[in-house]
Amino acid sequence: MARYGMVIDLNRCVGCQSCAVACKVENNVRFSTPEEASHGREIQWMQVLPVAEGEFPNVVETFIPVLCNHCENPSCVPVCPTGATYQSEATGIIGQVYTRCIGCRFCAVACPYMARYFNWSKPHWPEEMKARLNPDVSTRTKSVIEKCTFCSHRLPRAREQALSEGRKLRDGDYVTACMEACPTRAIVFGDLDDSNSRVAVLSRGHRAKRLREELGNEPKVFYLDQQGGWDVDNNDG
């Protein structure tokens, strides 16, 4: 049994948006028109939110990559009437089975991190992109909810590879697209239950904090605080 989680070092994040782009490409996340975006209907499983602190000329800009927190006590799972979203016992990942989703959007309302997105219209991509959609990830239909899955489609392949080499899954075998793409290595992903994994070590450090901890959702995405700290409640993130 594993419990996958992520650590994001805010000292390292330079806000380049590589993670956001890699996520979109890896997971066949639809493109949005300016009109859809103006209605708040843009879909971004991974968003990089800029936070400016202080006054000019003493301004510190922080970037906070925000994604589904894959909570230990998720708010979205108990409200799903069809079981389309569930917490995996084997991985701790909050899964979303699109073919089971009826689009009631209860989960999107329940999620305190606003990490769930509804397909208000039929997903569309630029013509040139249609031939290069990732075949390992199904494209969604209109009227279903989607969200970050911690690139769970990569897990069966990683397991297969480990099995073929006659060994168990190692730290680093299964990683997310955002972690791979991060040029400053701000994102670390792995098994939190494996006490020797990098993610477990970092998540135990004194700089590790989680978003809206007071809610008790026990998110599995940890943020390594900047020196001096930042207060999430005082910004739009």
Next chain:
Amino acid sequence: MSPRKLSSTGGISLGAIALFAVVTLGALVLSASFLSPKSDSVAQPMRFSHKAHFEDATCETCHLYVMELASAGTPSLEDCVDCHDNTLSENAEDQLEEKKLEKYAEEDTEIPWIHLPRLTADIYFSHRMHAGLGEKPLECKNCHGDIGKSETLPQERQIAFTMSFCVDCHEKRQASNDCLMCHR
């Protein structure tokens, strides 16, 4: 008066019932003929006998990647020609089919086999994981039935790939039934 009146009403209602029955039956027959798949719905470009091939080869001989990749692979024209080097069978019927193969080879066009419906696009299935790895790998016939004994290409799958078929086997073999292991 009253018995006659009664009988006439009875006659009308009987007629109405009969008419209703005829219309309903007709509608049912029509819809069934539209909805049910026709027996000759999969018209393959040529005859292919798994049985005949199975005498000299194994599944892996033609489905090259079954042990190494997620997809088992359909043999390409090149794979067919590797063995069929213009030698003809004794059987006249077989010769006819082999000549078709020669024609495809001369024209250098792949044989346009028609595939039976496969798993839906949201399912991840790996032949390698099921047949090539682990302590107790499955045999092809566990899912594909007696395809190795068939004289012609089948019109439908011998074992339907329903979710319950997969889940039952996973339970029996204590494999993961986590949704995300198959649904992607």
